[in-house]
Amino acid sequence: MKLKGLLGTTVIFLIYRWMTLTFRHGDGNVYLYAGHVLTQGILPYRDYVFADPPILPFVIGFLDVVTHRVVLAYLFLPIVLEAANALLIATLLKRWKSNFYWLAPAVYLFSLPILRTSDHLQGSQLTVFFSLLGIMLWDTNKPLLSGISWALGCLTKLYLVPAYAGFLLAAYLSKRKNLIKKLLIGSLATLIVILLPFLLLAPQNFFRDVILFPLLRQAEFSKLTILGNYARDAWPLLIVGLIGILRLPQPIIVFPLLVLTIFFLLFKDIFYIYVVTVHWYVVTLCVLLVGNLKKKWMQWGLVGAFLIYLGWSLYQYQTKFIDYSRFDNAQAVAAYFKKQPDTLPLYGFHELTPLLALLADRRVYNNVVDTHPQLFATHMLDRDTISQSASRDGVYLLYLEQLFPDGSRFRSLDGTFFSKKIFDQSCTHQTDIPISRSTDDVVIGIYRCSSTPLSR
The missing domain is CATH 3.40.50 (Rossmann fold)
Structure with a gap:
């Protein structure tokens, strides 16, 4: 029954997002074109300025070949990734003996931050996917593959690097620090294999685009506004998640979350969709806390509060955000x-x-x-x-x-x-x-x- 509910929630999300799918204007359209021209031998950094690591264009390029340039298929990618992320969260929670693991997909997928961002192709969804997969592989004693997954995430968006640093710290402090060598070998090998061609073809351009530009650019929006918007959209989960940190200090979750949060507080130029990268950590802590409560009325009371929040999230999205950046012409x-x-x-x-x-x-x-x-x-x-x-x-x-x-x-x-x-x-x-x-x-x-x- 729990498995059916978990999968049913995910399918409902996919259907709902497919029904609301449309073209939108936004930075994500840059990645669409970058992936398309990659299949024609036109490379980022060497042939044009591209201010991101190369993994997302590779993924779009693969879809370009497989779908013969069905653009809506590219736009559905972040939605599918978020569904996969929800299932990975539930799988992790089940491994960690949480009786309420089945709740995670609903709380994650239908919370306002995910509703607002899940149909915007920016790479954040892929970043979360690789970090979740990296933690899952580590938890199942596959450190080499975990290192590969974390490296792929960092090569999607560089702001995952602080989270990886937090994960490495948690791994070092664990009883399994003897596996860190394999973890780092996997990451280093992945970095070399993927970046070496670009470093050989256009080393100066790569450094300028990917490393120097993020340091030179000025803040476009007030950091307080960005962080405040996320807090406004997810405040019930943030409160419960904070209690979860205090009661259930799970290092493999808490350390990446804390280091990533510190990074967002210090880095001068952040965006809402960047900050939402922390959301899966928050949801995981919330569900862990529900399962840890001793009294059933407290557990189900919190589940009821989550359902009220999800209803509010859907209402807010439908009335305020669903038409944002629509480009249906x-x-x-x-x-x-x-x-x-x-x-x-x-x-x-x-x-x-x-x-x-x-x-x-x-x-x-x-x-x-x-x-x-x-x-x-x-x-x-x-x-x-x-x-x-x-x-x-x-x-x-x-x-x-x-x-x-x-x-x-x-x-x-x-x-x-x-x-x-x-x-x-x-x-x-x-x-x-x-x-x-x-x-x-x-x-x-x-x-x-x-x-x-x-x-x-």
């Missing part, structure tokens, strides 16, 4: 480009352009797939050089714009990834297409840029 924009007689590449807002290039079967200009303002502010990319060459060669330039009743428009990130001067000289407005079917004032502004004189 993506196919309509792609259809516009498919109708054009030219083969000009696309260039523009990084949250939109890579996805549209995939859907419209067009190139991103010079593979400048990520036009995040921080890349220009830190001189990783040169705006004027790109603008000059793009206008000379010819591109479609894409902006996210707000239209106003008086006919004026606000162009998001105007002047950050394309020179205003060159824009005025070389670009003509082609059309506006609403980003969503539910609104007509937020549009994708499409411009054709060429040094050849154009009629206006």
Whole structure:
């Protein structure tokens, strides 16, 4: 019965997320294009700026080959990963003799932080998967494989490194520290095998993109706001989880959580989806505490409180967050480009352009797939050089714009990834297409840029 409930909860989550799945604009679209061009021999670091380790593009590239570029399959990946994460949490809890292991998938999958982030392809879900798998493999006396899994997680997102450090500390303090050598061998071998080709082909670019850029970039959002948003979304679980830490000091869980939390408190530039990486630790501690309570009325009272929280989470998601960054007109924009007689590449807002290039079967200009303002502010990319060459060669330039009743428009990130001067000289407005079917004032502004004189 418990197994059926556990699996049933996971299936319900998958069905619910499939029903709400849609295209969205966001940083995750950069990974989609990076994975696609990887199958064509176009490599990150060597051929274009890519400010992340390479594992996620490898995974997307594999899906690109297997599905023959069914983009929605890529977008379903983080949802499937979260379902797998929930099952891994339950499996760990069962190994640790928790009678309430079956509760974990529901508390994890339908909590507001996971509902908000589980359909955004950012790599955090894959990072959590590898860390969970690493702990599972360690717990089943497979230190070499555990080291490999942790290394794959760190090569997905570098912010997992502090959690791995906490895990190593817990392993060292355990009665099994004689296995740490195999753990480290697995991690080191994985790092060498995956990174060596990039270090041989473009060592300076790799160091600049993956190591230097995160240290140079400035904070985009208030750290207190980001942490406060997570606390607001998960406060009942945080309270129970804190009690769980005090009553059940499980080092293999607590040490990675504490070190990762300290890192987020100290690092200057964090995002909500980064912070949600700690969520599985919190849920695990909550469920462990339920099973550790002596009186049944306390156990089931806490289960009831969790169910109330999950109902609140679903309500909050449905009313406040489900439409966030929706891009359900993506196919309509792609259809516009498919109708054009030219083969000009696309260039523009990084949250939109890579996805549209995939859907419209067009190139991103010079593979400048990520036009995040921080890349220009830190001189990783040169705006004027790109603008000059793009206008000379010819591109479609894409902006996210707000239209106003008086006919004026606000162009998001105007002047950050394309020179205003060159824009005025070389670009003509082609059309506006609403980003969503539910609104007509937020549009994708499409411009054709060429040094050849154009009629206006």
